[in-house]
Amino acid sequence: KAGVTQTPRYLIKTRGQQVTLSCSPISGHRSVSWYQQTPGQGLQFLFEYFSETQRNKGNFPGRFSGRQFSNSRSEMNVSTLELGDSALYLCASSLTSGQGYNEQFFGPGTRLTVL
Amino acid sequence: DQQVKQNSPSLSVQEGRISILNCDYTNSMFDYFLWYKKYPAEGPTFLISISSIKDKNEDGRFTVFLNKSAKHLSLHIVPSQPGDSAVYFCAASANNQGGKLIFGQGTELSVKP
Numbered sequence: 001k002a003g004v005t006q007t008p009r010y011l012i013k014t015r016g017q018q019v020t021l022s023c024s025p026i027s028g029h030r031s032v033s034w035y036q037q038t039p040g041q042g043l044q045f046l047f048e049y050f051s052e053t054q055r056n057k058g059n060f061p062g063r064f065s066g067r068q069f070s071n072s073r074s075e076m077n078v079s080t081l082e083l084g085d086s087a088l089y090l091c092a093s094s095l096t097s098g099q100g101y102n103e104q105f106f107g108p109g110t111r112l113t114v115l
Numbered sequence: 116d117q118q119v120k121q122n123s124p125s126l127s128v129q130e131g132r133i134s135i136l137n138c139d140y141t142n143s144m145f146d147y148f149l150w151y152k153k154y155p156a157e158g159p160t161f162l163i164s165i166s167s168i169k170d171k172n173e174d175g176r177f178t179v180f181l182n183k184s185a186k187h188l189s190l191h192i193v194p195s196q197p198g199d200s201a202v203y204f205c206a207a208s209a210n211n212q213g214g215k216l217i218f219g220q221g222t223e224l225s226v227k228p
Contacts, residue, residue: 004158033214042221043159043204048214056215090158094214103149104216106158 002027004093004107012113018079021110025072025093031055032074033104034066037088046089049074050096078112086114118142119207121219128226134192136222138205141186145207149216150179150190153202162203163190195226 005024013019025032033056034046045058049068066076072093078085088111092104120139128134136150146167151159165172165179165188172179178191192199205219 031214033216035216035218043206043216043218045215045217050214056212058215088156092158092216102214103161103164104214105161106151108158109156111156 004091004105006089006091006107006110008110009108010111010113012115013081014115015081015083017081018077019081019112020075020077021089021091021112023074023076023091023093023107025074025091026105029093029095029105030072031094031096031102032068032072033092033094034074034076035090035092036060037090037109038086043090046076081114083114086112088112117220118145119205119217119219121203121205121222123222124220125223125225128195128224130197130226130228131194134190134195134199134224134226136190136192136203136205136224138188138190138219139186140188140207142207142209142217143186144209144211145217146210147208148179148181148188149206149208150177151204151206151218152199153204153221159204192224195224197226197228200224200226 031050033048048056068074088109090109092106094102094104149164150162153159181188202221206216
């Protein structure tokens with residue numbers, strides 16, 4: 001079974017631009033969560049989507065948004081990029097969301113550099 | 116407010132010995148805990164999990180212990196191998212927010228031959 005895939009793997013943008021990252025979950029997984037990893041803040045939860053609906057949201061500004069499609073693929077968008085948005089963005093998928101215990105399986109991440 | 120804490124940034128262990136990684140949490144609503152292993156420039160790899168109804172879970176060389184009264188969990192790796200060298204993250208979730216994991220800052224484990 002193929003794992004979680006993320007595209008692109010690396011991205012360089014300049015301040016003020018916007019960026020869209022893509023995530024394809026493991027086949028059959030319906031929940032997709034996004035995380036930001038930086039050296040100073042560690043791994044921080046951005047948001048989670050399940051059945052095309054945002055189910056949970058972390059403490060990030062409105063410049064960070066996402067969506068999920070009917071095939072469970074997800075995208076996240078960051079508008080008006082700031083230098084501090086430079087990070088590894090990780091996507092994780094799991095079978096279900098909300099009730100019950102579900103391991104999350106992570107993709108390799110997208111390394112975003114903002115200049 | 117760091118709800119999940121890994122107070123040891125690094126740990127060095129001899130090959131064949133036991134590695135013990137610790138994690139503390141403050142939120143009493145957490146009822147599911149996971150350990151992940153991470154190499155640089157890769158996503159975390161799931162290792163083992165435990166729900167709050169248990170106090171121990173084993174999978175091969177990996178055992179996780181949960182002490183709910185102390186809000187503490189630990190990961191034991193026996194025997195440690197050089198390939199175990201990586202950063203280990205503890206994560207927690209509340210049942211009503213299953214898709215939201217709160218991570219500790221990580222512990223870098225180095226297993227020396």
